[in-house]
Amino acid sequence: MTAHPGSRRARIWRELKPFASLVPGLVAYGILRVVFSHVVGSGGFATPEGVPSTGLAVFALVMLVMRLAVLVLVPLIVTYRIVRRLFALGDRSPAPPPSPPASLSASPPAALAPSPPPSPPSPPASLPL
Amino acid sequence: MIGPKARRWGVRVVALACGLVVARLFVPWWCGRDAAAWLRGDPDLQHQLAAELVAFETVDDVHAAKAGDRFAGEWALVTHQMAALGLAQLCLAHPAWKPELAPVVTIAAANSFLPEMRDFGTRAWRGEDAMASLGGDHGHAYLAYAALALGMARLVDPAFPPALAAQHDALIAAYERRLLASDTGLIETYPGEAYPTDVAAVAAAIAVHGRVTHAPHEAVLRRWADRVRAVQIDPASGLVLQRMDARTGAPHDAPRGSGTGLAAYFAGFADRGVAELLTAGILRQVSRRFGFGAIREYPEGRDGPGDVDSGPVLFGVSVSATGFALAPTRAFGHADAFAALYRTTDLFGLPIADGNRRRFSIGGPIGNALLLAFLTSGPELAP
Numbered sequence: 001m002t003a004h005p006g007s008r009r010a011r012i013w014r015e016l017k018p019f020a021s022l023v024p025g026l027v028a029y030g031i032l033r034v035v036f037s038h039v040v041g042s043g044g045f046a047t048p049e050g051v052p053s054t055g056l057a058v059f060a061l062v063m064l065v066m067r068l069a070v071l072v073l074v075p076l077i078v079t080y081r082i083v084r085r086l087f088a089l090g091d092r093s094p095a096p097p098p099s100p101p102a103s104l105s106a107s108p109p110a111a112l113a114p115s116p117p118p119s120p121p122s123p124p125a126s127l128p129l
Numbered sequence: 130m131i132g133p134k135a136r137r138w139g140v141r142v143v144a145l146a147c148g149l150v151v152a153r154l155f156v157p158w159w160c161g162r163d164a165a166a167w168l169r170g171d172p173d174l175q176h177q178l179a180a181e182l183v184a185f186e187t188v189d190d191v192h193a194a195k196a197g198d199r200f201a202g203e204w205a206l207v208t209h210q211m212a213a214l215g216l217a218q219l220c221l222a223h224p225a226w227k228p229e230l231a232p233v234v235t236i237a238a239a240n241s242f243l244p245e246m247r248d249f250g251t252r253a254w255r256g257e258d259a260m261a262s263l264g265g266d267h268g269h270a271y272l273a274y275a276a277l278a279l280g281m282a283r284l285v286d287p288a289f290p291p292a293l294a295a296q297h298d299a300l301i302a303a304y305e306r307r308l309l310a311s312d313t314g315l316i317e318t319y320p321g322e323a324y325p326t327d328v329a330a331v332a333a334a335i336a337v338h339g340r341v342t343h344a345p346h347e348a349v350l351r352r353w354a355d356r357v358r359a360v361q362i363d364p365a366s367g368l369v370l371q372r373m374d375a376r377t378g379a380p381h382d383a384p385r386g387s388g389t390g391l392a393a394y395f396a397g398f399a400d401r402g403v404a405e406l407l408t409a410g411i412l413r414q415v416s417r418r419f420g421f422g423a424i425r426e427y428p429e430g431r432d433g434p435g436d437v438d439s440g441p442v443l444f445g446v447s448v449s450a451t452g453f454a455l456a457p458t459r460a461f462g463h464a465d466a467f468a469a470l471y472r473t474t475d476l477f478g479l480p481i482a483d484g485n486r487r488r489f490s491i492g493g494p495i496g497n498a499l500l501l502a503f504l505t506s507g508p509e510l511a512p
Contacts, residue, residue, distance in 0.1 A: 037481045037490050042185060044493015060491065063479060071476075075155040076148035083144035 018081050022074060029070050036063050157420025157472050163480075164471040167504045168464055170222060177487035178501050179219055179230065182212045184486065185494050186237045202249035203437070206271070208495040209241035210278040214509070215501030217281035221508035231286035238278035239293060247272055253319040260296065263303040268316030268375065270327040273334045276300050277398065280337030281509070301338040304331050305349045313378035314356020323375035325361040326392040326438075328353070333398035336511055354400045366428035367410025371438065383431050386414045386424040387439040390453025394503065397460055397510045404510070408457040415454070415466055416446055421476065422469025424450035448477075452499055456506035474500065 036059060131139070166174050186209070216234045220227045240246065244258070250271045251258045259269035279297045283289045307316045308331060315323035316331065332353045339346040360378045361369050368384035369392050393407035414425045423446035426439045435442035440449040451470055458467040478489035478496070488497050 033479075033481070036479070037483065040490050040493075042181065042488060042494065042497075044491065044496055064477065067476070067479065071156045071159060072152050076152040078148075079151040080144045080148035083147045084140055087140045087144070 213237035213278035276334035386450035
């Protein structure tokens with residue numbers, strides 16, 4: 001039996017949602033990186049006369065700080081959230097069934113046993129940093 | 130029994146610790162993912178960075194008259210010299226690339242030898258031009274950078290202009306005579322100032338000239354190597370003194386990482402033993418943090434400011450020395466040190482691929498020329 005495609009998509013989105021907040025930062029960094037490489041071009045940032053302009057110096061500094069931030073924070077945040085999610089899943093996993101009673105052979109077949117009531121849907125995961 | 134609040138905090142601490150460990154491993158891995166490729170001489174990477182310098186030399190050749198406006202003095206000289214050396218090293222590593230790159234090597238070397246490129250030296254010698262005073266005793270060692278580039282161009286380019294070759298021969302003869310006459314193995318760069326690193330460039334230029342012309346330069350190179358070991362290296366640190374008195378050999382500056390790193394690269398052209406000795410000195414200066422490496426400018430127990438040679442000195446490490454040290458660590462196969470230094474270069478250099486070209490955004494032409502020469506160092510080593 002396969003899961004309903006809609007519910008699978010919803011489940012995937014629910015798992016990815018906590019990481020969505022990283023995307024705007026990454027996109028902004030990517031855009032700035034492209035703009036920076038076009039602004040600086042092949043001329044570079046430093047010349048014998050010093051830094052070409054204060055604006056370019058600030059831009060270069062912003063790029064370096066953003067690069068450091070992206071390189072450090074993205075793996076840190078992603079790992080943090082994954083680890084917390086794994087702990088949360090561990091907490092929700094059902095307890096192992098109790099050992100069968102000695103009179104199991106006398107009990108009715110499993111197919112005839114009353115099914116347990118359905119569990120309520122779990123709330124969407126929310127794992128703030 | 131752990132309460133839910135304590136458990137929640139425990140999970141947070143464990144998650145944060147895991148995040149820090151992953152970030153600690155990820156950042157150096159990301160910045161060093163090209164290090165192994167540079168170390169083994171990946172042709173694609175090399176050709177992409179070479180293409181950036183080929184474009185620069187081709188354009189700059191057209192606008193050579195403007196060179197003084199933008200790339201003045203030593204920077205312009207070193208930019209063209211290092212572009213020539215890097216491209217020539219690639220010709221030696223990949224002989225099939227010679228038809229494409231060798232003419233550009235000659236262009237770059239000829240650019241480094243233009244009179245306007247050495248204006249700063251002529252001014253320092255109160256109007257005395259190096260090429261107009263070849264019979265004199267003044268060292269003019271700064272022009273060895275161009276002489277080395279010309280030598281490498283002659284080595285790889287069969288169409289090297291004979292008139293330029295004749296000037297090159299005359300300059301090398303002057304350097305050989307001056308070096309043989311020096312008790313300290315030093316000749317002046319500027320009046321009263323000698324830089325062992327510049328003299329290593331002189332020795333490199335003489336050695337490469339010998340490879341091209343088969344002229345016997347063994348005596349002068351042996352003498353230079355002896356004097357480096359006896360006079361120019363600080364025995365305590367293994368670093369070369371940055372600046373010395375050419376006549377007495379008295380130190381005018383501390384032993385430093387930037388001078389030693391570049392001297393190790395130049396020495397490789399002339400004498401492997403000296404180059405390995407200087408490389409051992411520079412390896413003692415490697416400072417490592419979180420998988421990244423940098424070169425301390427001053428030896429243990431000494432301190433000082435940065436200058437035009439070292440670039441900015443931040444937390445004791447030199448930007449220039451860190452770049453310079455890439456060459457000897459690659460050439461002599463110190464893979465760990467090379468990778469650590471490369472990660473730092475990548476982190477702050479902001480490398481970018483642009484079509485079939487690759488460049489380090491921050492460095493500009495001089496940074497890319499230096500890195501091409503250092504990241505491809507090895508084929509130029511003396512036999």
